[in-house]
Amino acid sequence: MKRAGSSIDCKALETILLIARLGSFSEVARTLNTTQPAISLRIAEAETTLGVSFFDRSGRRAVLTPEGRLACDYAERILELRGELVDRIGDPAARRGTLRLGVSETVVHTWLPSFLEKFNTIYPRLTLELDVDISTELRTFLLQGQIDLAFMVGPVGVPALQERPLSCFPVDFIASPTLDLPKEKIEIADLKRHPFLTFARGTLPYAEVADLLKRSSGGPPRIFASASMATLIRMALDGIGIAVIPPAIVQDDIANGRLVRLQSSHRLRDLAFVAAWTETSEKFLISRIADLAAESAQ
Amino acid sequence: MKRAGSSIDCKALETILLIARLGSFSEVARTLNTTQPAISLRIAEAETTLGVSFFDRSGRRAVLTPEGRLACDYAERILELRGELVDRIGDPAARRGTLRLGVSETVVHTWLPSFLEKFNTIYPRLTLELDVDISTELRTFLLQGQIDLAFMVGPVGVPALQERPLSCFPVDFIASPTLDLPKEKIEIADLKRHPFLTFARGTLPYAEVADLLKRSSGGPPRIFASASMATLIRMALDGIGIAVIPPAIVQDDIANGRLVRLQSSHRLRDLAFVAAWTETSEKFLISRIADLAAESAQ
DNA sequence: AGAGGTTACGGGCAGCGTAAGGATC
DNA sequence: GATCCTTACGCTGCCCGTAACCTCT
Numbered sequence: 001m002k003r004a005g006s007s008i009d010c011k012a013l014e015t016i017l018l019i020a021r022l023g024s025f026s027e028v029a030r031t032l033n034t035t036q037p038a039i040s041l042r043i044a045e046a047e048t049t050l051g052v053s054f055f056d057r058s059g060r061r062a063v064l065t066p067e068g069r070l071a072c073d074y075a076e077r078i079l080e081l082r083g084e085l086v087d088r089i090g091d092p093a094a095r096r097g098t099l100r101l102g103v104s105e106t107v108v109h110t111w112l113p114s115f116l117e118k119f120n121t122i123y124p125r126l127t128l129e130l131d132v133d134i135s136t137e138l139r140t141f142l143l144q145g146q147i148d149l150a151f152m153v154g155p156v157g158v159p160a161l162q163e164r165p166l167s168c169f170p171v172d173f174i175a176s177p178t179l180d181l182p183k184e185k186i187e188i189a190d191l192k193r194h195p196f197l198t199f200a201r202g203t204l205p206y207a208e209v210a211d212l213l214k215r216s217s218g219g220p221p222r223i224f225a226s227a228s229m230a231t232l233i234r235m236a237l238d239g240i241g242i243a244v245i246p247p248a249i250v251q252d253d254i255a256n257g258r259l260v261r262l263q264s265s266h267r268l269r270d271l272a273f274v275a276a277w278t279e280t281s282e283k284f285l286i287s288r289i290a291d292l293a294a295e296s297a298q
Numbered sequence: 299m300k301r302a303g304s305s306i307d308c309k310a311l312e313t314i315l316l317i318a319r320l321g322s323f324s325e326v327a328r329t330l331n332t333t334q335p336a337i338s339l340r341i342a343e344a345e346t347t348l349g350v351s352f353f354d355r356s357g358r359r360a361v362l363t364p365e366g367r368l369a370c371d372y373a374e375r376i377l378e379l380r381g382e383l384v385d386r387i388g389d390p391a392a393r394r395g396t397l398r399l400g401v402s403e404t405v406v407h408t409w410l411p412s413f414l415e416k417f418n419t420i421y422p423r424l425t426l427e428l429d430v431d432i433s434t435e436l437r438t439f440l441l442q443g444q445i446d447l448a449f450m451v452g453p454v455g456v457p458a459l460q461e462r463p464l465s466c467f468p469v470d471f472i473a474s475p476t477l478d479l480p481k482e483k484i485e486i487a488d489l490k491r492h493p494f495l496t497f498a499r500g501t502l503p504y505a506e507v508a509d510l511l512k513r514s515s516g517g518p519p520r521i522f523a524s525a526s527m528a529t530l531i532r533m534a535l536d537g538i539g540i541a542v543i544p545p546a547i548v549q550d551d552i553a554n555g556r557l558v559r560l561q562s563s564h565r566l567r568d569l570a571f572v573a574a575w576t577e578t579s580e581k582f583l584i585s586r587i588a589d590l591a592a593e594s595a596q
Numbered sequence: 597a598g599a600g601g602t603t604a605c606g607g608g609c610a611g612c613g614t615a616a617g618g619a620t621c
Numbered sequence: 622g623a624t625c626c627t628t629a630c631g632c633t634g635c636c637c638g639t640a641a642c643c644t645c646t
Contacts, residue, residue: 322599322600323600337601338601338602338603339602339603355600358600359600
């Protein structure tokens, strides 16, 4: 065939696949940083050159026609092959684009700087969009296609998401030495004289603290949940309460004695961090980056 | 990944594959109806975005680097998938492009009109570039990528070419009734009193006539080989000699008595026509068109 | 010296963004 | 009425073609 321009393009295939996943043209436009008419036109042109319809737009959500479903099957395979090609022969330093990364705040305060350094050395032209939020939110973002990769508390246990273990952080009771607490074998009842400072509602530490207090006797439990890690630490330093966080976050403050790990009789569950991502055509790149994160997290 | 524009395009993959096959940028430019700098730029851009070289341009011919070879492997699979997708869901009536078809003159004078009619009904927007030539030339054109499909004498027996049987034409001695020849059981010696009129050098009938005459006794053989079918028929009608062609070509002239099939004692080999093509990403379309040709050829 | 590839520059066209219209829930 | 897709229009930026230069055989 002399002129191949009559066939369908990789960009069109990507777009079809995204619409199928997100169910809306406008949603895809936002994801791809473009306008909704641009997406409309892109699909319309592909439909014209092939003489078929990919989507039924009559309803509120765009739904695949049988031809569209078939196109998606092929698009997945085609784009996966292309991703594999780029992964195998492409120079990482030449890769351009934007990777949207979601991270738990714990990660930000521990090994994220080390990761970023490695990342920027290997992928100097790949820009990173960072979203810091709690793990449950990150899971939602992943499933909605708003981020490409997340470093979050696992296991996620969602079939649609790939995951890879990263680091395991023990969680402990940490407080300012100015608080008047026993040196050893502190019981829950002792701890409960102070408020607990931990992560926002919806996080695993919050749930655990809440559960712990619910089952213990005594007065009404007080939990100060903060979405801001800095605030949390500030309050702990000021002796406002007992922080329930991984010591790794505040290792400097522990080292110079401004905070101490309490010798509690109660063991808290570890925070097991994982890298999680959806199966997309970029899975090769993303799993390499997940490997990089695993290195940084030791 | 937010912006996917950083990756390699289908057009680039097609171009890489073509260069690998033809061994030259300029050759590809001619094939794709574009200029050589356009091809240079297309490849250069792909190489930049991936940070690798696909071709070694130092020699006279462009030769694949290891990365280029790998890219070709993927390109083949990717483009084949795309071709299959278009074949399965695309409306034939919507297909645009140019198919370069090579045909033997015998086909032109027999079932090609019927084929063209069917073709135009099913693929009204697909333009056809017709090359009429002898089968050996068509085979060369196919291997050089100058045509996409050929209806020619087979079997071709070249591993690089796909083929599909079409029609079988018996070849016979045909002459004007004005020639003074016996009615039945004509021997070669009788025939040799007249020149033989047949296709150009390099064709199967020519070779067979030459061989036949070489092995028979008698005076020097005379063969009038013509690259033009019209000239051939004209000479036969004018009684200049004995045509060695498939009667199907001149069935009208035989029907109204201007030419007669001679009852020779010697059987000539049939012309077995096949559709032949190379394994490209368009193989799905092309094999459908070959099927169409088979229908027309009965 | 000729064939083939690269680089430089100007123009045309595809594709995008803005804005307005129409359909569905 | 809100949301979503389509259509129309003006523009920008990319890609192509022309031309000159460079490099190998």
